Amino acid sequence: MLNQHSLSEYMEKGLLQLANGFTNHDVAAMKAELPRVLAERSERTVLEADGKSVRSVYGVHQHNRFFSRLARHPKLIGMAQQILDDNVYVYQSKINLKLPFTGDVWDWHQDYTYWYNEDGMPAPRAVSVAIYLDDVNEFNGPLYFLPCSHHTGAQKHRPAEGRPAGYEDAPSWISNLTAKLKYSIDRDRLHELTLQHGIVAPKGQAGTVLLFDCNIIHASPPNISPFGRAALILTYNRVSNAPAESRRRRPEFLASADSRPLQALPTGRVEFFQHYL
């Protein structure tokens, strides 16, 4: 569980980084699953603009036994319940690879804009938990955040730029997942908000855990370095904040329909972690 100071910082800034969340051994176990995750070609795999490099794999908590169990890690569930003040379930999970020399930009956006517009999530009461699978440095495409911007509510979007090359016939959700975002934030508004809030780019060693609010404004630059920057992102939602099934337009792997309260694994069963938060 987070202590009061950490919880207050999260509530105020909309983000919180926890160094040494997982050990090197834990991270090695997570990375050992990547070949299995990447071997499958499915609609859950999104490619970069080059049409060949994997950008993201969605739904890993639904399709991979290891990550399904990791999502039920008692410390992760505990923090999510504490922040959201309710029982929780995993709304979305993904691995973002941000490959060396290849990983492309994520334009400025708020996650909740998608979850409201596309899936009908009633309120911005979800938290994302990123686990760094590689060291994150200044050069390999770290996340950029406007701290405290989650308090400002939904922001004006830019006009969408249409489907990216190679995805012209893809279903409508694809442009939410590639470098050309459907709902990126209006440039003038972003300039104002940046002057007000500043930008921060948290860095940390592999195993670091970063919590962020579903309404915080964020982006990430391309990775032009030789250092990969893979991360697992688990988004927890309040059970009482699950979208109505009638509003949900996107596939299960983008917005889970299973909103039953997630039960933490008993400590003894999380045998692949030697260390807890």
Add this chain to the structure above:
Amino acid sequence: MLNQHSLSEYMEKGLLQLANGFTNHDVAAMKAELPRVLAERSERTVLEADGKSVRSVYGVHQHNRFFSRLARHPKLIGMAQQILDDNVYVYQSKINLKLPFTGDVWDWHQDYTYWYNEDGMPAPRAVSVAIYLDDVNEFNGPLYFLPCSHHTGAQKHRPAEGRPAGYEDAPSWISNLTAKLKYSIDRDRLHELTLQHGIVAPKGQAGTVLLFDCNIIHASPPNISPFGRAALILTYNRVSNAPAESRRRRPEFLASADSRPLQALPTGRVEFFQHYL
């Protein structure tokens, strides 16, 4: 002139940043020239991949009276002569705009590769002087350098990717100037060199002066921030290192044919600078 410590640092690392090189007043005078420089549409103006935003304007020391005089600033000429140990002339000049939300990547490269292959510069004996026209921070596309990499000599290139969109009919020099570089460095070799040298990304206030060697490996990421990052870059070459006219294949604004020793302006005539290095 540089003191011995600064000169040694430059020689060892291949780069040297001088804070407070120019005052805010000087920078304001430089920026006041930008509308004039940008108003002209000529082959000296290179656009970003969007086909409308200016990426660079070359030949400013040849075509703009203000920058022509700035290139003859006694402190700049003095440092160049000191570093190159000869009389000098301006081989190339440009303004790189790196516009907010727009300025694109410069892939990893060595300047001298171009100057040798395209222009026939005999030896890697040139120094570039960048003057920051905006504050350079972590977010607006700072230059990335591998310090000391200029000692490693010419590196293996990647295969060129062909002309960028909109430039299919352009003369052969254009792919040297856009985000798709003709001579970018082989990825595996770059990985090795990065492990060996590390990466640095100098930041500083507008008016900062950054000197770098023509063989140092460098790049810069896109600017996804709302903060512009314009810089003037003046490259000085040794008079005795001028390419033979028969080898020079690129236009005058990319490789000056006028290699007469540049005379520093007498201090009293540089009336637009109230402050010297």
